[in-house]
Amino acid sequence: MTISQDKSTVIRPFPHLCCPLDGAGLTLNDKTWRCEHGHSFDVAKQGYVNLLPVQKKRSKDPGDSKAMVQARARFLAEGFYAPLAEALAAAVLTQPVGALLDAGCGEGYYLRHVLDAANARDVACKAAALDISKWAVQAAAKRDPRVSWLVASNSSIPVPDHSIDTLLCVFGFPVESEFSRVLSADGRLIMVDPAPSHLHQLKQVIYDEVKEKPSNLPVSDTWTLVSEERVTFGVELPSRELIHDLLAMTPHLYRASSAGRARAEALTSLTVTVDIWLRAFTPNV
Template sequence: MIQPFSQLCCPLDSAPLTLSDKTWRCEQGHSFDVAKQGYVNLLPVQNKRSKDPGDSKAMVQARSRFLGEGFYAPLADALAATVLAAPAGSLLDAGCGEGYYLRRVLDTAASRGVEMSAAALDISKWAVQAAAKRDSRVSWLVASNSSIPVPDSSIGTILCVFGFPVESEFKRVLSDSGRLIMVDPAPEHLAELKQVIYDEVKEKPSNLPVSEKWQLVSEQRVTFSVTLPSRDVIHDLLAMTPHLYRASSAGRERAEALTSLTVTVDVWLRVFAPNV
């Protein structure tokens, strides 16, 4: 059985939150309403770096369309297999986007009769809104990895898929036997698209995404090719990545002129445990 993770904390004073009549409240009187889409905003105004932080509504819509076509399904399946290779317990998707990868993990878990509780956060309200509309099995949170609104040692597995790890917070919320599962680009990821949009493609450093405070438990390189069959699909891929803003206007125009493109998906799927 998959159920929402319920041990939430107040983002203002870290006190436990209790849900009553679609409102989360702490003992100090702070309250946070559950939105009609089914998520709760636990990102205080003073913690926002901009008026509308995170991915824009257009980026979220582009990613939803692209992932919904199944282009990254082999990666989602590999992630689900990695999560379920060991007991997940309470699961936190830290930087969940519109929830595509987490849904695949939970669907796979449910098909195997695996029990777990799940929470997911993203700093983009547009992403969390889209995710919450599609799945009621999760505690969907607008929140930041730099201040995760859950208690110490309460999470068994953290997912960080193409995300930004905050090591101190990840270590704080993980249980003693907890693990961090990360997905990050490998050297050939979207190489063909980069060759179109950039005049010079720079090689990415091969460093691990976390410091020596973490032990690498396992590492898998997931590589496959997908053919993007139309201008619209190519546009969605570009729009859902940081390359949209990093490329020059000329590079974006070259991409927009393409009617099909075969690209390599090349990522590292790694499991880490915190060093004691």
């Protein structure tokens, strides 16, 4: 059964959205979200809504480019990061999920794994996901109708205060004030971040010097670390195309020199280490 054919009633879209212009609640009527002050936002044909006003964009086309999203989708579809997705789903399901928000969802790979695992265990939840990249949200929305897909920013999350029970930030950029605002009293923030050895072999190819990654936690001491797991495994990439997609889906593509990128493009195979911190936090009261 494909995701688009899933008739489960356990996983539902998150219905409580807010107007990005004035914060008022939005109501869905005939594929348009409207607030009481007359602002309206149409649902795109792919099934998402754009709640990122022009005045809040820092560029004309913010976030991951279409090419980055396509590269990530191709790479992740090969299953190379499946152990990470499975570990994330297991971490989420250690407690009731409730209202779930993926803040920085990309093309939706990790969220789909979480929702599939929840569905398999008959765990109910209402899911929303946002990304600042319209290309990422378009790709995600096409594949999974179970989610309220939003083009939006972590710096201004269009949901009510304390309405989210499980907040995911996977390789993302936490905005602590907003994360604290949207989390419920018993809510959890679950974060996925690179550990020191992540993609070390690729970095050795593209950089003249590989710098040690700081060991600091990704959030301040206004949060309490409640669990921590390190997920580490090897991945063998047997083709130039897969190596290119891995590089293209990461920020390293733009950080590397032209000489470094050329060295990577010349490779026909590469074994890399995936090394990830999987952590759960709660906000200090």
